[in-house]
Amino acid sequence: MKIIVAIKQVPDRESQVRIDDSGKWIVESDLQYAMNEPDAHALEEALQLKEKSGGGGEVVVLTAGPESAGTVIREALAKGADRAIHVLCDDLATRDALSVARLLAAAVKEESPDLLLAGLQSEDLGYGQTGVIVAELLGLPHATLILNVEKTDTGVRVKRELEEGWFQSIELPTPAVLTIQSGGNKIRYATLMGIKRAKTKEVRQIASSSLVSDSAAVVVLDKISLPTKKKSTQMLAGTPKEAVAALVEKLRLEVHVL
Amino acid sequence: MSGILVVLEQRAHKSLARINWEALTAALRLGPPASVAAVILGADTQAAAAEIAAKAPSRVISVQHPLLTPYTADGTLAALQQLIQFENPDFVVFPHTYQVRDYAPALATRFGQVLLSDVTAIAEGPVFTRQIMQGRLNGSYRHTGSGACFLSVQAGAFPAELPEPRTAVIEQFSPPIDAAQIRTTPGEPYRAAAQAVDLSSAQLIVGVGRGIKSQDNLPIVQELATALGAELAASRPICDNGWLPMERQVGSSGQTVAPKLYIAAGISGAIQHLVGMKGSQCIVAINKDPDAPIFEVADYGIVGDLMEVVPALTAAVKAAKQ
Numbered sequence: 140m141k142i143i144v145a146i147k148q149v150p151d152r153e154s155q156v157r158i159d160d161s162g163k164w165i166v167e168s169d170l171q172y173a174m175n176e177p178d179a180h181a182l183e184e185a186l187q188l189k190e191k192s193g194g195g196g197e198v199v200v201l202t203a204g205p206e207s208a209g210t211v212i213r214e215a216l217a218k219g220a221d222r223a224i225h226v227l228c229d230d231l232a233t234r235d236a237l238s239v240a241r242l243l244a245a246a247v248k249e250e251s252p253d254l255l256l257a258g259l260q261s262e263d264l265g266y267g268q269t270g271v272i273v274a275e276l277l278g279l280p281h282a283t284l285i286l287n288v289e290k291t292d293t294g295v296r297v298k299r300e301l302e303e304g305w306f307q308s309i310e311l312p313t314p315a316v317l318t319i320q321s322g323g324n325k326i327r328y329a330t331l332m333g334i335k336r337a338k339t340k341e342v343r344q345i346a347s348s349s350l351v352s353d354s355a356a357v358v359v360l361d362k363i364s365l366p367t368k369k370k371s372t373q374m375l376a377g378t379p380k381e382a383v384a385a386l387v388e389k390l391r392l393e394v395h396v397l
Numbered sequence: 398m399s400g401i402l403v404v405l406e407q408r409a410h411k412s413l414a415r416i417n418w419e420a421l422t423a424a425l426r427l428g429p430p431a432s433v434a435a436v437i438l439g440a441d442t443q444a445a446a447a448e449i450a451a452k453a454p455s456r457v458i459s460v461q462h463p464l465l466t467p468y469t470a471d472g473t474l475a476a477l478q479q480l481i482q483f484e485n486p487d488f489v490v491f492p493h494t495y496q497v498r499d500y501a502p503a504l505a506t507r508f509g510q511v512l513l514s515d516v517t518a519i520a521e522g523p524v525f526t527r528q529i530m531q532g533r534l535n536g537s538y539r540h541t542g543s544g545a546c547f548l549s550v551q552a553g554a555f556p557a558e559l560p561e562p563r564t565a566v567i568e569q570f571s572p573p574i575d576a577a578q579i580r581t582t583p584g585e586p587y588r589a590a591a592q593a594v595d596l597s598s599a600q601l602i603v604g605v606g607r608g609i610k611s612q613d614n615l616p617i618v619q620e621l622a623t624a625l626g627a628e629l630a631a632s633r634p635i636c637d638n639g640w641l642p643m644e645r646q647v648g649s650s651g652q653t654v655a656p657k658l659y660i661a662a663g664i665s666g667a668i669q670h671l672v673g674m675k676g677s678q679c680i681v682a683i684n685k686d687p688d689a690p691i692f693e694v695a696d697y698g699i700v701g702d703l704m705e706v707v708p709a710l711t712a713a714v715k716a717a718k719q
Binding site for chain 1: 471495498513514524531537540581582625651653657693697
């Protein structure tokens with residue numbers, strides 16, 4: 140089975156985010172980056188599918204992003220992906236979900252995989268739709284919020300998460316697109332051998348302009364801002380001991396739980 | 398004709414969830430009540446359509462077809478594509494549910510549009526607010542293209558209370574759907590295991606998140622819970638890692654709780670967690686990041702390392718109870 144995994148480089152969740160002078164984006168020099176966590180679960184699922192099939196087939200990682208996104212590509216190759224496709228584009232944050240999906244769909248089409256896996260949502264913009272749009276653009280069936288993928292004779296059987304602790308099994312013919320939810324598998328670490336091997340693996344870079352001609356964004360991000368507090372939070376300052384003493388006082392006298 | 402469609406969601410054997418009425422409220426912010434039509438899909442929509450007609454301002458469009466139940470993305474897409482072509486609306490509004498996340502992006506794509514997902518506010522313009530960076534920032538979005546604007550609204554972002562009882566007209570829309578269009582075979586929904594822990598009735602809850610760093614540190618929060626007589630709960634990553642069982646998960650994929658006191662220790666406050674606990678009467682947040690979104694919903698906040706603050710709190714609670 141040939142599996143493509145779409146991954147995205149996102150600001151690390153521990154990074155401090157500050158709004159830049161344009162008011163439209165964050166100060167990028169402040170950021171550390173990481174692989175989007177749901178995408179890491181998608182990669183893990185792909186690697187396990189390949190291993191279960193006795194190592195046959197191929198896992199190809201695909202990303203759209205600037206040159207620096209090469210870091211997450213190398214990480215994916217070190218974990219066991221066979222090769223990578225890097226669609227170079229520096230304007231990811233200003234593209235809407237359809238525009239990014241068009242880039243990915245064009246790159247996927249050339250490869251004709253059996254499965255395309257993607258994380259269900261990015262940790263930065265969180266549109267949560269790239270995988271579904273790619274499926275629609277390619278005319279492929281899809282399923283979202285998937286925790287587990289099993290191969291069947293005609294396609295795949297997946298475990299889909301529903302709300303409030305419910306699940307559902309769905310069968311899809313392949314080729315198909317699946318968006319992966321976190322928690323279905325345990326993400327592996329790269330081994331030293333894996334890191335060494337990654338250096339010899341193929342990374343094909345494609346200019347975004349050679350894939351699809353740019354079309355105007357349908358939705359635009361005009362500005363970003365700090366959220367306004369809905370509640371007036373009382374911050375309890377001081378040393379941990381002082382802060383908890385003040386809290387216990389509140390819990391006793393105002394919340395009446397002690 | 399132009400107008401606003403709001404697509405509501407019926408779940409098996411249940412009355413319509415609150416988020417549907419919230420979506421209807423959002424739709425009413427986008428135009429006059431007479432322009433808002435509520436849409437319900439399924440093999441049998443009769444009861445749901447009647448329930449909606451008592452609350453919707455003017456029209457309820459009942460889209461019935463045997464192939465619409467159980468839900469499949471392909472069936473829903475086929476039906477809604479035809480309805481939207483027929484109605485030619487300016488806005489199509491959805492509740493941001495798991496099901497909507499499954500099909501609405503593809504539906505928007507069919508019309509060359511992009512779904513504005515998980516909208517939390519609508520201002521003049523209209524300008525739509527949605528959260529970015531895990532809720533640490535808000536983004537203001539505009540729809541610039543011509544054609545319908547598709548948006549889904551976040552649970553809890555708009556009031557569910559509607560102005561007055563209504564008696565909307567129920568119309569039928571019967572799109573042809575071919576069984577061959579439906580490529581997926583969905584199975585019956587199931588629960589992983591009987592839920593042994595019912596957090597929804599707990600009066601006091603201590604919730605723990607990523608900030609705990611390691612499973613070995615869990616006794617620290619367990620001791621606080623014990624000292625308070627509270628139930629221990631967790632955000633998704635803790636249960637994903639297997640550090641606590643899934644049945645202790647609070648949030649959109651776990652339980653919804655509303656205790657007298659919810660102490661969030663090392664929980665940053667991603668929306669998926671907040672929707673499960675923001676109805677708590679008192680929320681205490683302990684987090685090392687002063688900008689963590691959890692502080693936006695907290696009544697009391699302590700900025701600090703939970704490894705220091707939580708044991709200190711446990712000791713103080715024990716002393717207070719003596």
